[in-house]
Amino acid sequence: MAGVHVSTTVNGDPAEFVCDPDEPLLDVLRNRLGLTGAKEGCGTGDCGACSVTVDGELVCSCLVLGAEVEGRKIETIEGMADGDKLHPLQRKFIEHAALQCGICTPGFLIAARALLKKNANPTEEEIRFGLAGNLCRCTGYDKIVRAVQDAAREMRGA
Amino acid sequence: MAYDTNFTGQKFKVVGTRPLRPDGLDKVTGRARYGADVSAPGQLVGRVLRSPHAHAKIVKIDTSKAEKLPGVKAVITSADLPDLTNGDAGMYDILVNCMARGKALYDGHAVAAVAAVDAATARKALKLINVEYKILPHVTDVDEAVKPGAPVLHSKMFTDGVEPKPTKASNVAKRTEFGHGDVEKGFKEADVIVERSFKTEQTHQGYIEPHACLANLGSDGQGEMWVCTQGHFVYRNTCATLLGLDAAKLRVTASEIGGGFGGKTHVWAEPLALALSRKANRPVKLVMTRDEVFKASGPTSSTSIDVKIGATKDGRITAATATLRYQGGPFLGMWAELGAMTSYACYDLKNVKTVGYEVVVNRPKVAAYRAPSAPMAAFAVESVVDELAHKIGMDAVAFRIKNAAKEGTKSSYGPTYGPIGIGPTLEAAKNHPHMKAPLKKNQGRGMACGFWFNFGGQTSTSLNVTPDGSVNVSVGTIDVGGSRASMALIAAEELGVPYENVRCVVADTSSLGHNDMSDGSRVTFSSGMNTVIAARNAKKVLIQRAAKMWDIPEEAVTWEDGHAKPAGANAGNFPPLSLKEIAAAAGNTGGPIAGHNEFVADGAGVSFATHICDVELDPETGATKIIRYTVIQDAGKAIHPSYVEGQYQGGAAQGIGWALNEEYVYGKDGRLQNAGYLDYRIPVCSDLPMIDTVILEIPNPNHPYGVRGVGETSIVPPLAAIANAVSNAAGVRMTHIPMSPPRILKALDDQAKTKAKAA
Structure with missing residues (x-):
């Protein structure tokens, strides 16, 4: 399967990755970007443990494809605190x-x-x-x- | 109420306060590492092939195509897991459950597994494994399974506990009996008798984190495993036995655990991950999908229970019986036995008899689920108790108070009780404002009691004082609900140091002696008591060192408020030495300062709760809404009250899901129809109200602080309390859990038909 090259922003930082066309954003975050704060509880959008925002919109990252986030802004739990100051x-x-x-x-x-x-x-x-x-x-x-x-x-x- | 909450005479300084938990920051920032969050260089992805059939002979497995697929590094079947269980029948069942041997026993039973370079390759490899099945007749219902002519799962299963032992194989694995007195005589003394049959459907613990492990095992028999578990020592021992390893050579580290509730007390795919790793000679990460979690890991039993209770007109129970059939999946369990033991534990009965039947069916192997087996028995018994109270015209709470067990009561399952909390929880319920709040149309109120034994078990704990005077506590019991905070509170209390100076960690299996699992509500009781003892042992060392520093006999030194002090005027005039000062000098006074303890924690205090619940019923749709819920439970002593409340609320919420909605639905083909959170719906935030809690503290005399377990009892009363509330709202007795809208509509409909006939 040919990989898809994606440029995006994660928690304010530029991020680039190559993922499979059918690869969920959750797998990209966890396995390619090392951000394991989002969890897979079901993989079918029923549990919300993988919640992130994409351009400010709340999504289950298991239901979004990595290939869909080209040029968009992703916020995960790892970016919620401001340095050592918790939200x-x-x-x-x-x-x-x-x-x-x-x-x-x-x-x-x-x-x-x-x-x-x-x-x-x-x-x-x-x-x-x-x-x-x-x-x-x-x-x-x-x-x-x-x-x-x-x-x-x-x-x-x- | 006047209970001696300080029976030790001890005034607590930090125990009973509510400090922030030590793992809080990691858990709100995404840093906490769970089972699936850790990777190893060169790791492979493990996947399991599962039977689509409820019951089938495995004629042949051909893995040759899968093995040839580029990227596949290992394929295993039961042939790779020889039977090393040496006649241990329980261990053999675990082996069979991990990987089917000759026969698939349920939809989802593992038949083969692969390790490949990535998930896509592993999935592809599973499709290339060719399994030839011969489908056998199956049975999934507990009542159908015991009927003559039902498909028999095991040709060598002859009911245990029946004399003479049957010669014909059946699906009844074992019969057990409990009780005392003469129930026939007791029923003759009764003015009113109520007899009813009940059913409960199978539910899953529903932990949000699927089973996950990272296994690394070499051909030299040495290995490591990172795993989400409620008992890493038990996982180590079991995996070592199944794979023929020395337990000491398999180091298991427990991840943070994303919920367990009993479901992570059993190994599932972990031995497969280790076997794959050994065969591929590479680390293997194996994470179950949610579908696999439902189909092939730990649900609780579905049950069928008959209850008969008789009472005099003035409200005294004269006799009580129960016959309980619990299915354990395809293997012998102890589930009906636990149901039979707990059924009448709340009551002081002269004549009582309970009989349990362990039934096998073509469903997944049953695992413990929070006070396993007690909620179903309580549902049946407490429903009849309510109906009986109503029939003799007594208030449901007053009737229970009159029959409640107390100190000195011989329990229905054998032992005689010490100080217990059933009476006090009932009194608290009687006086709670919830009992007097007005109800509106279509609303009903119910209450019920529950019991759980609690457990102690093998425990090993180490406490180390660091050179700067801060304190490490290493426990071997998994923290499932905030126990690291509780251990730190206990160590701080004993040593007289601030809570913030103590850090508690869960140590790996190579760092401590064997610890039993985090089950039986045992952690704060056993590891808590062990932390007390370890801290007191460390205090002895601190006193010795202070004596050495002052050059006086250690008998002349005492410990107070975190300081060594001369025991009296004769001991000498020395300013107190702080723990920090003694720790700093340790290098010159004999070396590191530590306290340890290893023991079997006996004397777990039995636990009782009373729940009150209001529901509103929509007679059009049959939908039920919980509008108010109160949990009253005896904690013995609440070490960290916030996490005690959390246990009360969490158990109640799980009970609400079980009572109203959760259910394994099997098709005629024996396949599970709802193996996902969409169709197996656990309560969501908008389904529930706030859950009010009342913590009573009737000390357990066997624990230095009076601690009882608190984790499990909270799931015992909800099924019954909600059934009583729904029955009161509907005006018809509900006898089948869950009380889902279709069942409620049918009950209302049947009642209307009966009324129409009578008119």
Whole structure:
């Protein structure tokens, strides 16, 4: 299979890779770019553990082809903190014990950031539906919702 | 309520606080390394070929075409895994499950595996393996499997535990019985008897991380494995046995684990990865797909349970029986036995008898799932308890309080209880505002109790004081829910140093003695107790060193607030020496300072919970929404309350999924129809409300801090609590889990027809 050459931006840095035409972006990130923060929980877009943004849009990276991201901007969990300064969502997830095993956490954080960008002051119901594409089997979501509420409050300066 | 939560007389300084977990930063930044996140130079990709048939004789496997495909480095079948189990029947079942031997026993059973230079080549190679099957009749339903004339899986399976031993092979592997008293006499004393049959469908633990390992084994019999597991020592031992290695020569390092809930207590494809690596002489990374996880790793049993309970009009249970049939997949399990043991553990009964039947079917090998077997038994028993209370006109909580087990009760499964929490959780439920909150139309409330044994087991722990006075704790128990934070809290408490000065790591199998798995809610109990002992041993060394530094006898030194102090005025007038000062001088006083302990952690404290649940039923669609949920559970002592709450909430959420929606659906062809998260739908964020928790602390007298296990009990009451709530909302008793919309609509429909007939 002839490889596809792709130039893109990952977490603000230029990145280039050659991938198979049928290779998911998730595999490119994990196997070619060494960014293993996005996880494969299902490979069928049902669990959200591979969530990243492409040009600001939340996607399951297992459902996007590597070949599709030519010239686009990809944001992954590895780019969420600003140097040694955690994003408020990251900090609140730790403070609220909103993770147990942590495998779903990168996906939740990316999805929650995308949600708060669209809606800075979501209700509990809006948070629950906004994060319904991400599966967590450990927490029962209670502490995740509280962490997002608290982060949203802080980010609004409320 | 007046419970002696400080029965040791100890006032805790850091235990019971809620510091940040040490693995938090890695997990929110994507740095934490899970099973599939590590690679080795020159690694190959391992893939497994699986049977598409529920039950089939393997006539012939031809791997020659696959072997010739460029890029394929190894192909294995059962011929590459000779039977080295030496008569150990349990180990032989594990071997058979890893790779079918002569017969495929379920849809998804491994029949061959390949290692190739990349995933595409490996997939192509699987297609080139030619397996000739002779399809056999199959059975997947637990009740069908025990009927005369059902297809028999094993021609040499003669039911164990029955006298005289049957001479005809069947799918009933074993019978077990528990109880005491005379149930026939007890039923005669009853004013009211309720008898019902129940079914529960098969569910999967549903951990988000698929099984993954990186295996590296040489022809010299030395190897390493990186793997997501709940027990790297047990994985090492099992893999070593199956592959004919010395356990000491296989070093297993546990990755971060992306959920397990019992499903990662068993080996699945790990021995195959090692065998491929040995054959190819290269590292092999093997990661299961989600489809494979569902089809070929650890679901829980589907069950069929009959319950009969009798009580007097004033609310005293006079007799109780249960007959429980649990399928274990194609192998003998202990699942019905655990169901039979736990069924009536919440109650103080004069006459009780439970009988368990282990049934084999053409489904995947069953693995433990969080308090394995207890939720189904609790569903059946607590449903009948509720109905009985209703029939004699008693409040459901009051009826349970009247019959609850207490200290001194002989349990239905044998032992006599010490101090236990069932009574207190029921009292807390009675007084909880949730019980008094008003309900609206189509809403119903239910409650139920649950029990789990908890476990101790073999444990080895090391605590090392570094030269700068910070402290390392090395445990051999996998951290599945924040236990590294708990161990650091415990070490800090014992040594009198700040939590931040302690780092706990999960050591590899070459660094510690054998540790049993992270199962049975045992980690904070066993590794916690071991950390206490290791820290106290280190304190003895610290005291010896201080004595040496002061040149006084060590009996004249005491340890207080992280400092060595002279024990009294006669010992001499020395300013206290901090742990840091003693550590800094260690090179001149006898060398490194450490404390260790190896033991079998006996005395795990049994655990009880009571859950309250409100549901709203849509009579048009049969859909059920959980609108309020409260978990009340005894923790013994909560070391890190946030992670205790997390266990309560997580177990409840899994129970909600099980009660309302999750189910393995098999076609007539014996194939699993819903091996993916789209069709096997676990609860998502919008399905659930906040889950309220109440932590009670009735100390376990066998642990220095009073700790009981907390991880599993929370999944025991939900099936029953939700079934009681739905039954109350629907006005009809629900007897089949999950209570999915079609089942609820059918129950409502049947009830309407019965009413119409009566009118």
